[in-house]
Amino acid sequence: MRLRISRTTWPRPALVLTDTPRPRCPDCQGKGGHAVDYGDHNGEYAGTDWWPCPCWDDTRRWTLLPLPRRRRRTGWRDPWGNGGYSDEPPF
Template sequence: MIRLRIQYTHWPRRALILTDTPRPDCWACGGEGGHNRDYGDYETGEYAGTDWEPCPCWHENRRWVLLPLPRLPRPWRRRHTVPDPWGPDGYSDEPPF
Protein backbone atom coordinates (compact mmCIF):
# COMPACT_ATOMS: atom_id res chain seq x y z
CA MET A 1 0.00 0.00 0.00
CA ILE A 2 1.34 3.43 -0.97
CA ARG A 3 0.97 6.39 1.39
CA LEU A 4 1.04 9.48 -0.82
CA ARG A 5 1.82 13.10 0.06
CA ILE A 6 2.01 16.31 -2.00
CA GLN A 7 5.31 18.23 -1.86
CA TYR A 8 6.83 21.31 -3.48
CA THR A 9 10.14 20.95 -5.29
CA HIS A 10 12.32 23.57 -6.91
CA TRP A 11 14.94 21.36 -8.55
CA PRO A 12 15.36 20.58 -11.45
CA ARG A 13 12.25 22.71 -12.02
CA ARG A 14 9.54 24.20 -9.84
CA ALA A 15 6.68 21.72 -9.47
CA LEU A 16 4.19 20.05 -7.17
CA ILE A 17 5.01 16.36 -6.84
CA LEU A 18 3.26 13.33 -5.42
CA THR A 19 5.62 11.23 -3.33
CA ASP A 20 5.54 8.10 -1.19
CA THR A 21 6.01 8.22 2.60
CA PRO A 22 7.33 5.55 4.99
CA ARG A 23 4.85 3.12 6.50
CA PRO A 24 3.99 4.53 9.98
CA ASP A 25 3.60 1.09 11.60
CA CYS A 26 6.77 -0.47 10.13
CA TRP A 27 8.45 -2.76 12.68
CA ALA A 28 11.93 -2.20 11.20
CA CYS A 29 12.15 1.61 11.09
CA GLY A 30 9.25 2.76 13.28
CA GLY A 31 7.91 5.03 10.52
CA GLU A 32 11.15 6.98 10.05
CA GLY A 33 12.01 5.45 6.68
CA GLY A 34 15.43 4.11 7.56
CA HIS A 35 18.30 3.99 10.02
CA ASN A 36 21.48 5.95 10.65
CA ARG A 37 24.53 3.72 10.89
CA ASP A 38 27.74 5.07 12.39
CA TYR A 39 31.00 3.65 11.12
CA GLY A 40 34.62 3.95 12.12
CA ASP A 41 37.95 4.16 10.39
CA TYR A 42 39.41 0.73 9.66
CA GLU A 43 42.93 1.56 10.87
CA THR A 44 42.28 3.63 13.99
CA GLY A 45 38.74 2.69 14.96
CA GLU A 46 37.82 6.38 15.29
CA TYR A 47 34.42 7.71 14.22
CA ALA A 48 34.48 8.40 10.47
CA GLY A 49 30.89 9.24 9.57
CA THR A 50 27.28 8.14 9.34
CA ASP A 51 25.49 6.29 6.55
CA TRP A 52 21.73 6.39 5.91
CA GLU A 53 20.21 3.00 5.18
CA PRO A 54 16.66 3.31 3.81
CA CYS A 55 14.02 0.85 4.99
CA PRO A 56 12.40 -1.45 2.40
CA CYS A 57 8.93 -0.23 3.49
CA TRP A 58 9.21 2.72 1.08
CA HIS A 59 11.18 3.98 -1.89
CA GLU A 60 12.47 7.50 -1.27
CA ASN A 61 12.88 8.29 -4.99
CA ARG A 62 9.36 7.24 -6.00
CA ARG A 63 7.66 10.47 -7.09
CA TRP A 64 5.42 11.80 -9.83
CA VAL A 65 5.10 15.37 -11.11
CA LEU A 66 1.55 16.62 -10.64
CA LEU A 67 1.82 20.22 -11.76
CA PRO A 68 4.83 21.99 -13.25
CA LEU A 69 4.91 25.55 -11.91
CA PRO A 70 5.90 28.48 -14.15
CA ARG A 71 8.81 30.78 -13.45
CA LEU A 72 7.82 34.10 -11.93
CA PRO A 73 8.18 37.13 -14.20
CA ARG A 74 11.34 39.10 -13.50
CA PRO A 75 9.60 42.09 -11.78
CA TRP A 76 7.82 39.73 -9.33
CA ARG A 77 10.95 37.98 -8.15
CA ARG A 78 12.28 38.87 -4.73
CA ARG A 79 15.07 41.35 -4.58
CA HIS A 80 17.35 41.86 -1.62
CA THR A 81 17.49 45.65 -1.51
CA VAL A 82 18.19 45.94 2.22
CA PRO A 83 21.95 46.41 2.65
CA ASP A 84 23.88 44.24 5.04
CA PRO A 85 24.59 46.35 8.16
CA TRP A 86 27.98 44.69 8.59
CA GLY A 87 28.87 44.66 4.90
CA PRO A 88 31.05 47.17 3.05
CA ASP A 89 28.02 49.06 1.67
CA GLY A 90 26.01 48.82 4.87
CA TYR A 91 25.46 51.26 7.68
CA SER A 92 28.17 53.20 9.43
CA ASP A 93 30.26 51.37 11.99
CA GLU A 94 30.78 54.49 14.11
CA PRO A 95 29.46 54.26 17.69
CA PRO A 96 26.28 56.29 18.37
CA PHE A 97 27.68 59.07 20.60
Template sequence: MRLRIRVAHWPRRTLILTDTPRPNCPNCDGEGGHNRDYGDYETGEYAGTEWDPCPCWDEDRRWALLPIPRLPRRRQPHVDPWSNDYSDEPPF
Protein backbone atom coordinates (compact mmCIF):
# COMPACT_ATOMS: atom_id res chain seq x y z
CA MET A 1 0.00 0.00 0.00
CA ARG A 2 1.41 3.38 -1.07
CA LEU A 3 -0.38 6.15 0.81
CA ARG A 4 -0.60 9.80 -0.18
CA ILE A 5 -2.26 12.83 1.38
CA ARG A 6 -4.63 14.67 -0.96
CA VAL A 7 -7.35 17.30 -0.80
CA ALA A 8 -10.88 16.18 -1.66
CA HIS A 9 -13.39 18.85 -2.66
CA TRP A 10 -16.63 16.92 -2.36
CA PRO A 11 -18.89 17.10 -0.39
CA ARG A 12 -16.65 19.46 1.54
CA ARG A 13 -12.92 20.27 1.48
CA THR A 14 -11.15 17.54 3.43
CA LEU A 15 -7.64 16.13 3.73
CA ILE A 16 -7.76 12.45 2.83
CA LEU A 17 -5.26 9.60 2.95
CA THR A 18 -5.52 7.59 -0.26
CA ASP A 19 -3.86 4.62 -1.92
CA THR A 20 -1.85 5.15 -5.13
CA PRO A 21 -1.05 2.72 -7.97
CA ARG A 22 2.13 0.68 -7.75
CA PRO A 23 4.69 2.66 -9.81
CA ASN A 24 6.44 -0.40 -11.28
CA CYS A 25 3.30 -2.43 -12.09
CA PRO A 26 3.85 -4.31 -15.39
CA ASN A 27 0.11 -4.24 -16.25
CA CYS A 28 -0.59 -0.50 -16.02
CA ASP A 29 2.91 1.10 -15.84
CA GLY A 30 1.91 2.97 -12.69
CA GLU A 31 -1.18 4.65 -14.16
CA GLY A 32 -3.68 2.57 -12.20
CA GLY A 33 -5.60 1.17 -15.15
CA HIS A 34 -6.44 1.52 -18.83
CA ASN A 35 -8.95 3.51 -20.87
CA ARG A 36 -10.96 1.33 -23.21
CA ASP A 37 -12.92 2.83 -26.08
CA TYR A 38 -16.08 1.02 -27.13
CA GLY A 39 -18.54 1.36 -29.96
CA ASP A 40 -22.21 0.87 -30.60
CA TYR A 41 -23.13 -2.72 -31.58
CA GLU A 42 -25.46 -1.72 -34.39
CA THR A 43 -23.48 1.02 -36.15
CA GLY A 44 -19.94 0.45 -34.89
CA GLU A 45 -19.56 4.16 -34.13
CA TYR A 46 -17.68 5.43 -31.09
CA ALA A 47 -19.98 5.39 -28.03
CA GLY A 48 -17.68 6.24 -25.14
CA THR A 49 -14.74 5.26 -22.98
CA GLU A 50 -14.62 2.97 -19.97
CA TRP A 51 -11.98 2.91 -17.24
CA ASP A 52 -10.62 -0.54 -16.38
CA PRO A 53 -8.79 -0.26 -13.05
CA CYS A 54 -5.68 -2.35 -12.44
CA PRO A 55 -5.72 -4.82 -9.51
CA CYS A 56 -2.49 -3.25 -8.15
CA TRP A 57 -4.52 -0.62 -6.27
CA ASP A 58 -7.98 0.14 -4.96
CA GLU A 59 -9.20 3.55 -6.11
CA ASP A 60 -11.98 3.51 -3.51
CA ARG A 61 -9.64 3.02 -0.55
CA ARG A 62 -9.43 6.37 1.24
CA TRP A 63 -9.77 7.72 4.74
CA ALA A 64 -10.84 11.22 5.71
CA LEU A 65 -8.25 12.76 8.02
CA LEU A 66 -9.28 16.33 8.65
CA PRO A 67 -12.10 18.51 7.36
CA ILE A 68 -10.82 21.90 6.26
CA PRO A 69 -13.00 24.68 7.67
CA ARG A 70 -14.28 27.42 5.44
CA LEU A 71 -12.97 30.74 6.61
CA PRO A 72 -15.28 33.67 6.03
CA ARG A 73 -13.92 36.24 3.64
CA ARG A 74 -13.04 39.52 5.24
CA ARG A 75 -14.79 42.44 3.73
CA GLN A 76 -12.44 45.26 2.89
CA PRO A 77 -13.79 48.76 3.21
CA HIS A 78 -14.22 50.38 -0.18
CA VAL A 79 -11.37 52.78 -0.87
CA ASP A 80 -11.74 55.27 -3.70
CA PRO A 81 -8.30 55.62 -5.40
CA TRP A 82 -9.21 59.07 -6.72
CA SER A 83 -10.20 60.59 -3.42
CA ASN A 84 -8.47 63.66 -1.93
CA ASP A 85 -6.19 61.47 0.20
CA TYR A 86 -3.62 61.41 -2.60
CA SER A 87 -1.39 64.13 -3.95
CA ASP A 88 -2.37 65.87 -7.18
CA GLU A 89 1.22 66.55 -8.15
CA PRO A 90 3.02 64.49 -10.76
CA PRO A 91 5.83 62.18 -9.54
CA PHE A 92 8.98 64.10 -10.57
Protein backbone atom coordinates (compact mmCIF):
# COMPACT_ATOMS: atom_id res chain seq x y z
CA MET A 1 0.00 0.00 0.00
CA ARG A 2 1.48 3.34 -1.12
CA LEU A 3 -0.44 6.25 0.36
CA ARG A 4 -0.59 9.87 -0.76
CA ILE A 5 -2.64 12.91 0.18
CA SER A 6 -4.84 14.39 -2.53
CA ARG A 7 -7.60 16.97 -2.78
CA THR A 8 -11.06 16.07 -3.98
CA THR A 9 -13.95 18.35 -4.89
CA TRP A 10 -16.83 15.89 -5.08
CA PRO A 11 -19.15 15.38 -3.23
CA ARG A 12 -17.58 18.17 -1.18
CA PRO A 13 -14.05 19.63 -0.93
CA ALA A 14 -11.76 17.54 1.27
CA LEU A 15 -8.25 16.22 1.75
CA VAL A 16 -8.22 12.45 1.31
CA LEU A 17 -5.63 9.75 1.87
CA THR A 18 -5.57 7.51 -1.21
CA ASP A 19 -3.74 4.43 -2.42
CA THR A 20 -1.48 4.78 -5.48
CA PRO A 21 -0.47 2.19 -8.08
CA ARG A 22 2.78 0.30 -7.56
CA PRO A 23 5.41 2.23 -9.60
CA ARG A 24 7.36 -0.86 -10.69
CA CYS A 25 4.38 -3.06 -11.57
CA PRO A 26 5.25 -5.17 -14.64
CA ASP A 27 1.62 -5.24 -15.84
CA CYS A 28 0.67 -1.54 -15.82
CA GLN A 29 4.09 0.20 -15.47
CA GLY A 30 2.74 2.31 -12.59
CA LYS A 31 -0.35 3.64 -14.41
CA GLY A 32 -2.85 1.66 -12.34
CA GLY A 33 -4.53 -0.10 -15.22
CA HIS A 34 -4.96 -0.41 -18.96
CA ALA A 35 -6.97 1.90 -21.22
CA VAL A 36 -8.43 0.06 -24.21
CA ASP A 37 -9.97 2.06 -27.06
CA TYR A 38 -12.81 0.47 -28.97
CA GLY A 39 -14.85 1.31 -32.04
CA ASP A 40 -18.30 0.71 -33.44
CA HIS A 41 -19.22 -1.42 -36.46
CA ASN A 42 -17.97 1.34 -38.84
CA GLY A 43 -14.55 1.47 -37.23
CA GLU A 44 -15.14 4.91 -35.68
CA TYR A 45 -13.94 5.67 -32.16
CA ALA A 46 -16.73 4.88 -29.69
CA GLY A 47 -15.03 5.14 -26.30
CA THR A 48 -12.43 3.81 -23.92
CA ASP A 49 -12.65 0.97 -21.43
CA TRP A 50 -10.53 1.10 -18.27
CA TRP A 51 -9.28 -2.19 -16.81
CA PRO A 52 -7.73 -1.60 -13.36
CA CYS A 53 -4.57 -3.46 -12.39
CA PRO A 54 -4.65 -5.70 -9.27
CA CYS A 55 -1.65 -3.79 -7.84
CA TRP A 56 -3.96 -0.89 -6.99
CA ASP A 57 -7.33 -0.48 -5.30
CA ASP A 58 -8.83 2.83 -6.39
CA THR A 59 -11.70 2.50 -3.89
CA ARG A 60 -9.32 2.60 -0.92
CA ARG A 61 -9.54 6.19 0.35
CA TRP A 62 -10.11 7.91 3.65
CA THR A 63 -11.25 11.49 4.24
CA LEU A 64 -8.76 13.29 6.46
CA LEU A 65 -10.05 16.84 6.56
CA PRO A 66 -13.20 18.36 5.08
CA LEU A 67 -12.38 21.73 3.51
CA PRO A 68 -14.69 24.75 3.65
CA ARG A 69 -16.59 25.67 0.52
CA ARG A 70 -15.91 28.98 -1.17
CA ARG A 71 -18.46 31.66 -0.46
CA ARG A 72 -20.56 32.75 -3.38
CA ARG A 73 -20.09 36.33 -4.43
CA THR A 74 -23.32 38.28 -4.41
CA GLY A 75 -22.00 41.01 -6.67
CA TRP A 76 -19.29 43.60 -6.65
CA ARG A 77 -19.79 46.94 -4.91
CA ASP A 78 -17.47 49.92 -4.95
CA PRO A 79 -16.75 50.73 -1.29
CA TRP A 80 -16.00 54.40 -2.05
CA GLY A 81 -18.93 55.18 -4.30
CA ASN A 82 -22.61 55.47 -3.55
CA GLY A 83 -24.43 52.98 -5.71
CA GLY A 84 -21.32 52.45 -7.82
CA TYR A 85 -21.16 56.07 -9.07
CA SER A 86 -19.06 58.94 -7.78
CA ASP A 87 -19.28 62.70 -8.43
CA GLU A 88 -15.55 63.19 -7.63
CA PRO A 89 -13.16 64.03 -10.47
CA PRO A 90 -10.68 61.25 -11.35
CA PHE A 91 -7.59 63.29 -10.37
